[in-house]
Amino acid sequence: MANSIHDALFKATFSQVEQAASELKEGRQEGVLEGRRVMLLKQLGARFRTLPDAVVARVNSAGTADLEVWAERVLTAATLAEVVGDV
Secondary structure, three states, rough: OOHHHHHHHHHHHHHHHHHHHHHHHHHHHHHHHHHOOOOHHHHHHHHHOOOOOHHHHHHHHHOOOHHHHHHHHHOOOOOOOOOOOOO
16 A cells, blocks of 8 residues: 555656646747847847837747748848848
């Protein structure tokens, strides 16, 4: 009986640790994504000055793939539309 209690306690604790690790990983990924958004907005602001609200909203809702493409485009684009498209 002591073994079964020990096993149940171990499984419950292990499950909680796995869930906490998963939440930590998810939080870290969101933090990295948010950092990319902030950096791109800084780059766009430095290059094109005033950013329309629609561009800020688009960047703030963008995923990793779009952010990576836009981060490259900002280096050579002549206009804001060349970076993020028409908004």
